[in-house]
Amino acid sequence: MVGSGPNGLAAATVLARAGVDVTVFEAHAELGGGARTIHSPLPGLIQDHCAAVHPMAAGSEYMASWGLESRGVRWRRAPIDAAHPLDDGTIALLHQSIDETADGLGKDGWRWREMFGPAARRFAALSDDIFQPMLRMPRHPLLLARFGLVAGPPPTWTRALLRTPQGRALFSGVAAHAINRIDRPLVGGIGAGIIAAGHAVGWPVVEGGTGRLTDAIVAGLRDLGVRFETSTPIRMRRELPPHDIAMLDLHPRNVVPLYGDVLPRRIRDALARFRSGPAAFKLDLAVEGGIPWRNPEAASAGTVHLGGGAEEIAATERGISLGRMPERPFVLVGQQYVADPSRADGEIKPVYAYAHVPAGYAGDASGAILAQLERFAPGTRERIVAQAAQSPRDLAATNANFIGGDILTGAKSPIQFMFGPRVTSDPYHLGLPGVYLCSAATAPGPGIHGQSGVNAAHRALRALRRGRASAS
Template identity: 40%
Template sequence: MVRTSTDAVVIGSGPNGLTAAVTLARAGLEVTVLEAQPVAGGGARTLASPLADGLRHDICSAVHALALASPAFREFDFAARGVELVSPEISYAQPLDGGRAAVAYHSLGRTVAELGVDGTAWRRFFAPLVENAELLTALALGNRRELPAGALSIRGIAAMAATAVRLVEQGSPAWNLRFREDLAPALLTGVAAHAISTLPSPAAAGTSIMLATLAHTVGWPIPVGGSGALTAALVSDLEAHGGRVVTEHEVTAWHELPRARAYLADTSPAGLVRIWGDRMRPSVRHALERFRYGNAAAKVDFVLSGSVPWADERVGRAGTVHVGGRREEMARAEADVAAGRVPERPMILFSDPTGSDPAREVGGLRPGWAYAHVPAGSGVDVTEAVTAQIERFAPGFRDVVVSARCTPASRMSEHNANYVGGDIAAGALSTWQMAARPRPALDPYATSIPGVYLCSQSAPPGPGVHGMAGWHAARRALSQRFSLPVPSLAP
């Protein structure tokens, strides 16, 4: 039963929605979270697998490259709440033909040592970024309207200039000038492909620079027990401060909601318009209706009888494997996606979480997690394409596959309504749309309706499990609607 009135309502229980709810509840407000799915979590859920008894699959995200870097999550301190975030020794790997691979260790020095001829170039590229990772993270996870402390210092300006130079280099046809062989370019491009955009491009370059820098600093952690452990900790804190989550409660119109002084929507812009469009200023509604969604991911869940037999054994120690071959191959695959074609050899993100969390194996079986990049709305079952692409670099992979199931891009929104057409970034990652997400406005979280805020990854800082959009929006609500200070999220 939903109360007829409360202080604040949050629509959607993804990491951003729950972070917003925790922030508001810790300020002493009565908070209700409404979630359409049977289980809270949005992009951070771990549920029983229909493929094998006792096995659990991560429904959306499995590896969280931003979880340890997020200022909101650092303050929340998952570790102090019993959530173990394991950063593998090898953050990510890129297998290549001929049994070769490039690997990005948590250690920058070891990565450099194993990259051969291009090791020095890798060090020169990343050393200034690693040295200034805290400032660059604050910039990347900010609200796109304010500069973090230290940004205008001499060191801060130098760090931003170094980043800008690298962004221009890797976001343009000049992206091959720095490297002499194929290992380092492939390793960097695998990270850039997280943007699901054409390669090279500024948005993809920004993605690779940010995530690869984190790989050499805080690492790319995997939650022990699955992504749902993050959600459970957030829900527990919310409930401890008087808030609650109501599941299986879909919101389709504003008049269905309880009365409240603030509403925070962890929804897509399309969802926001569906609920509140008739109350928005027409110019705002039209801007949100023009919001561009990007290309998509199709999900493949595997049940494996053992570890993946990668030709280079180091790949098996990586938390994330980018399966796409050489830089040129990945660029072709992403160009196919942009042209509306499903690539014969798609770009794939793969993770075997049991490597970092042995308890995920049950009865000799373990989950395998994969995303393949495809055009928006694609209904193609990519199970065979993904299996063949992994087999290419891990001969014998088919022999350890017990069963597999694909969720096509066209059905991804059934698991998370924010994934329009299978767009897991909840909005195209173009240069313009990263700067003006979800629309050009001084306050990107405002909706033109007093007390209603957008707090999803369609708002700044964009995609990722980091909770920052929820934190930024909640701070505005506390100031503008309740005249309350921002509370600490610490245990």
């Protein structure tokens, strides 16, 4: 196993439970990829490195198989999952309860229920299909088709089903989690899936930081006999020991230096062409007393979206996709301490905020992030006692899958979102005996659900049981 992100650990889980002898190689000293905890910008504060809120993990069958609570993992939920303030002082609120959310959206309430109610009520069944490659027969075709009515069209079209500025902004803000233009078809699947999962299980955080989720899984894997080699980057195939299966939790382009000389040409070229998307620029803030939101309801939300109205969000996301840095970028604010007070140090609250910026953006977006905070929470700057920035280059340095600062492991353009590097019913097998891609570049894509790793590992086990040749 090359790479120890959530999908790498998930693949290791499936293989180890099947009796396969597994060794995980990780380039960095710490395991987990984006699912780690840091202490930033002050030593007494608990902050998430990247992954922070986990609707997909909380609804994941694979995660449930670990019995996480018995391993010390505690899910914590804020009173409000997400808030979206607007310039006129109003606010849209996303609750775990679809009825509470709908009641707050006024005349858009019944539409919200119609759009997301069926998927939320049957999210476990829906997951059977959306957590698998798309070129397969669905288990629940009618449910998937109904979900597709919301997830398939461009979000800029779907928002037209909603009439109020608050409803449109709330939907557009979640759709912007794709970190890409939202005027294209299919990319709305990310936002629609997050909303449905949230109404099913909420947007929980891990008490003590996301790293505790990784720690629990790693401890379980060690119990299964899995070995971990940290601070061990794999740059050439010969650095790997003899093996039957090579599972690669890697960006597709990073596979080419390892296997490009032996891959089938069509697969090698597809991996090399795989595009990274726009980037994130992250600020970790220590804020005395928390953010002074103009609308106080935002103070009870675990996540706050700062992007203005629906039209503004569409324009800024289109701009970053075209390489333009907007004056007012979309900013996602994480207030995980609202759900988990243990992350704070008295009155000093840890807040993280990341802006969507163009791929490889070399400038400093700190000022733009703080300006967006001031826009909806005047006086924020005066409360900041410390801050630490991570540019796209910094993020890429902490995780080789984050090329150019793209934290989703690939642009979520329609084709790449649906199929990954190749249009195929088997996106995991790389055309060489025993070699598989299991990163978030493959279906079902990003999210701390581990399902890309689960799917790839099951594919590898089927081939192993058929007695095909080994990877080495």
